[in-house]
Amino acid sequence: MGIDYYKTLEINRHATDADVKKAYRRLALKFHPSSNNEPGSSEKFSQLGEAYEVLSDPRKKATYDRFGEEGLKGGIPLEYASGGAWSSKYVYHANPEKTFRQFFGGNNPFADFYTNDVPMQLGGLQPGMVKTQDAPIERDLHLSLDDLFHGCTKKIKISRRVMNEDGHTSSIKDKILSIEVKPGWREGTRVIFSKEGDQGPNTIPADIVFIVREKDHRLFKRKHNDLICTLNISLEMALTGFSVDVQTLDGRLLCVPINEIVHPAYEKVLTGEGMPFFQDSSQRGNLIISFNIQFPEKLSAERKQLIKKALSLK
Known part of the structure; x- marks a missing residue:
């Protein structure tokens, strides 16, 4: 089953980010080694730090919710890293005091902070302490x-x-x-x-x-300010010409005639039909159309002869 981070923080899987913070605050103060000497408190404190670090980060949480501890720590393929999931292998730094200090702030976590609107009288602000960000x-x-x-x-x-x-x-x-x-x-x-x-x-x-x-977009890929789309065409179309319709991101339908022979490296470039420039949105990159030529899988002897005859004509 692996580690249940939700159980560690005593919350359910529908808990909000605020619920995660409240739970960590309450339990981290309870099990901090300086305030709890009971057996197992140090281990519990470390588990709380790891659980908070995972569940407070949307990407780590998304991976854990879908793939569990094994997927979170073992890594998942990039093609499954959708919806904000974390695709890298997660390793907890094993320093719960670091997590504690980052959460509460300051080099002395117990130096004059309060929880649940009730002051914790565990010491005052140290004279001359310099605030850090x-x-x-x-x-x-x-x-x-x-x-x-x-x-x-x-x-x-x-x-x-x-x-x-x-x-x-x-x-x-x-x-x-x-x-x-x-x-x-x-x-x-x-x-x-x-x-x-x-x-x-x-x-x-x-x-x-x-x-x-x-x-990802269903039709276009972006390269800097250019948009690239790849269309499938037949060998007949590649050799004899055709036209294609391309729906632009601003809703226009472009009818693009292709009169040249389409070879594997051929690209049709439409100037100014790409992405707007961030510095000047009146300028735009290009729309580049490339083609994936579909070759026939089989040809009869008769068709082969016809093709040979057609290609040998001058």
Whole structure:
């Protein structure tokens, strides 16, 4: 069966991101070695760190939910890595204190923070302590080619820990982040929301970074600002000419005549019919049509003679 991360955090599989954080906060404080000397508490504390690290990350969680611990830690083929799944082999760093510090903030996790709006009197803010910022929180933003062609607005709800007005207690609150996708954005474009991570008394909230990931399109593949589509044609069409209809991303139907002989390296280039340039959306790349020539599997002797005769004519 493998490790049940949900059971470790005492939540069900329908738990939200806020539920995961609440559960980890409660149990990590309960089983932290400095506050619990019972046998097995250190092992439980380590298990909590690993469970939180997996279930708080959408990609790791997606892989675990679908393929279990074996798929998460053994890796899965890229063709199955859809829906935000994690395709790399996951290895927990085995340092639950690191996970604990990153969650609560500060080098001394028990230095004046509060949980469930009730202060934990485990020490005060250390004089002269310099606040440090947590590492950026990176999340994939999956966008269709249509989204990247036209531009759009994506609204994403996050749950984070925020400090209350008294400056000492904290609570979990939801927030909607709005992303204005610009026409022409490419795979890997990074959208940064400064200091939108969890707040804490001894730490600067982490930046939240969304990284654009392009979804596959049924017809087009993108290469920089160009769009490439591959169409199947017969050998007869390749030798005698034809026309093809191509539906563009902006809804137009292009009727493209092909009068040349189509050889394996042949490409039809339609200038200015590709993706908009991010710097100047009035300019666009090219639409490149390539062809996959379907050869007949069998030919009768009579047909072979006819082809020989036709090709020998000058």
